[in-house]
Amino acid sequence: MAITRQILGRLTTLVASLLVASAGIFVALNALPGDATAAILGTNADPAAISQLRAHLGLDRPLWVRYLSWLHGLVTGNLGTSLLSGDPVASLIWPRFGVTLSLVTLGMVLSVVVAMPLGMYAAVHRRRARGFIAATLSQLGMAVPAFVAGIVLVLVFAVYLRWLPAGGYTDLQRDPLEWFRHLILPSVSLALVNGSLLARYVRAAFVEVLTEDWFRTARAIGWRLWPALWRHGVRNAATSLITVLGLQLATVFVGAVVIEQVFAMPGLGSLLLDEVGKRDLVVVQAVVMLMVALVLIVNALVDVGYLALDPRLRGRREMR
């Protein structure tokens, strides 16, 4: 059947993309100057010790051999062991993955919460001063670097008011309330910027809805503006907005790396910056691959979901 073939095609593309991405990440990271031996031996390094350690860690094998063995590990679910500590990479990543995932998810949810009303308001009142102000607000939000927003929020809510912690993280399982309190400021900083960007798309999508014939008809037969927008507009705008959200995922991950730094959160971003400093490439490439794979898979799922639900939308990528 055509749909099945399209879905299969999309999944094939996903696999190909993952392969290309893995090769790209591997080559880029292995081009970095210096290696883990520098971090392990530090200021005590001498050439003999370095070459011995390199051989011990398997760093003296050709690039493609190392790539294939890494790829084999990825496929079989073995991420390898850290060059420095000897811990399994998975055990290093999973606790931190929870932090970043919490931050990214809450940041995304808040973005939508910020963007939907702001964008809809700007669309409805686009010809008036209020709409203009709403649009300007989103322009302003887009122009403020996320870390500046974060610093300001910390100053106000953690240092002066002492309502919320200035940083750190508590596990959801350990204490859900603390988990949430620690996440408020970081995810708000993330959402301010991302939500502003999203608000522009929301505005565009709703302006389109507002000028559609069926919408004018609905209004003409007595639907009030906001209920009409709520009932029909959201449903129609959702398609393109979810696509945009999927595409924003990559940006949000990058934003999370910076935000984790501001709020001293033990997430993937701080792990990444930490380990790249020590050249523990086994860990670094696993983290980058995890982020990329997540983004690719989510986007593929969004596509497949559309195909399965509504084959008419298969050309939707043209809409952006």
Next chain:
Amino acid sequence: MRRVPLIFGLVAVGFVVVAALLALVWTPYDPAVIDPVHRLGGPGWPHVLGTDTFGRDIASRLMAGSRTCLLVGIVAVAFASAFGIPLGMLAGMTHGVVSRVVLRATDLLYAFPAILVAMLLAAAFGGSSLTGTLAIGIATVPVFTRVARAGTLSVMSQDYIWAARGSGISWASIAVRHVWPNIAPLIGVQASVSFGMAILAEASLSYLGLATPPTTPTWGRMLYDAQAQLFNAPLLTLWPAAAIVVAVMGFNVLGDALRDLLDPRLREVS
């Protein structure tokens, strides 16, 4: 009121450009010269915006920073255009395998947190501004590919293109004579917006201590250095932060206003 965004965008961008051009020949002080006796001076005279922890003149450093920041924008956008536009036009003018491969590659690059890898590269190679800037450029390529492709597709569906192709005019000639002039305004709009994004990205990389060498004054670097003084000299943080916000907003708003101006049909839509 319709003119307000255009005027704001022009003024903000103009301000940055004039500051940058002026900084090429003149700044109130040498932005690198330190003056430990007059460190952390408040705004006043002769240091209009005050001095930083080394006693360097902040106004001069902001001006010099606008130069770096324009350079980052120009290089990143030029790099992204150089690769993104031809690819986008190629994908728009061809069908089948070539078009599909370009599209998929674009999607991949889009989903790829390129800035992330850039961060790693900048971290390792000691963050010369070039590394950071190129990284931002790479991350911007797919945006230009998309815009160029979308524009090309709409041009290619026009009747006169059919006529041109019917009369045996070569692909290259169609691309140069018909497609490019039509998509150039769109690209200009995108360039303005991407310019703003590049400035923001540079600030983020600098905040992580990655993008620029410490002796080069950039707004992001100034923010990074000012952080330690956040409590005793908050103005040090305020100036570069304000500069970034004004410049980025300027480029974004200008981009939007230009789009409205160039394509009235889009005015309603976005």
Next chain:
Amino acid sequence: MGRRHGWKLFTPIAALLAAMALLTLAGCSNTGDPGGSASASSLVVGASLEPTGLDITTTDGAGGPQALLYNVYETLVKINGVGNLVGLLATDWTVSPDGTTYTFSLQPHATFANGDPITAQAVVDSLNHIRTNPSTTATIKAQLAIVTDAVATSRSTVQVTLRHRSHFWLYNMAGPAGIVIDPKGFSTLGTATAGSGPYVFKAWNKGDSVTLARNTNYWGNEAHFGSVTFKYFADPNAMTTAMKAGDINIISDLTTPSALGQFSDTSKYTVVKGTSNGEVVMGFNHDSAPLKKLKVRQAIIYAVDRKALLDSVWGGQGTLIGSMVPPTDPYYENLAGYYPYDPAKAKELLKEAGYGKGLTLSMPVPNLSYATASAQFVAAQLKQVGITVKVQQQDFSTWISQVFQKGDYDLTVVNHVEPKDIVKWADKNYYWHYDNPEFNLLIAEADQAPTDAEFISYMKQAAEILTTDAAGDFLFLFPHIAICDSSISGITANEVTSSFDLTTLASRNN
């Protein structure tokens, strides 16, 4: 019409915001969290370097010893707050006249955390384990290389024999090289500690914190805190804001001295300032042609105003030293005024050395705030005397690889934190490539000097050579600044060991 329904749309959002606010308020009244003020039972210490491993004899880095030394692992002797050796697991020790045989008498009642007594045999086994374990770090191996033999002469006496007399050895034994490990734990040191200190290791939340708990079996005075968490901050500014926000009780080592002003309220904070072992050295590559010339090196030192540098770079906190010796070492001598700031003299010296027309030098520095700030300052001042400095900022691994291993640099800046690291100048393979036979001889003579007086005299001469020969520019000595909230007392001012010693700390409330 639209307006009325507009409010309806905002209702769920308003509800969400209200819920968030409620949760926030609820959280505030909940004071048993990691934030909030320290009760007598728990303490949160902010620190910058996370351990690289739990076994501090097989992993390098300052984070492990900071959290574990003296707190979890104890040594025969320890260095107290003023730099003197005092007994810890040893009550007493004697040295043979030739300086090669040390006899330690052990604390009779000392036990490991599991309750087992610390016998002389256990001490010997532990020392031999560290000496012979192939994974032991190169630094510790070198420190223990002069040990020829260790025996238990009775249940409570240990005799250690050295190859030759050494003034450094016993000091080293007060560090990670001398920790006494429970032999039962040898095989699991990477995941569990096996020490005898007042605290035991409880949890390590990688990337975030290490938590210690009170050792209920402790042989000495019971630990003051039920639990102590070392919380790690990659960004020093995040640490100061966490302190301001009350998330942590102590900043173990403030690395943004300019932030000191925020803690001036003495009713809320106690600021303790002292010296550290960290000499911030502008290293010269003695293999680089221009820097082989004494006059060029001296010119550079004359051209940099170190007092102004310290003010600009480190908020005036720290000490000007002039050589590689901190004031807490017995052979310290104030050499800070040897080269006064004199750009005219610098220009003259450069001219005499043949660089009157200018000189370009590379300066790769690690991505650490004091290093990049110092480099900016140095570059600006050297420009005044005609030296163009190309500053590059690198991450630590790149810097280690380029500067330390390949020696590809002219100038650089780094903080040398190890105790008594002046001896590194005697190693011509070390990244400065400094090779001065006279200096090397003095260091060797000092280590084997029969009396303390002679040792000190040799060391002083060695330190003076580094200054007169302009071996490097000793920019300043890192300050040790600790900040604690008003509930904590007893923090040590000077940082003379690599340990953050919890045993002196107490809370004021009880």
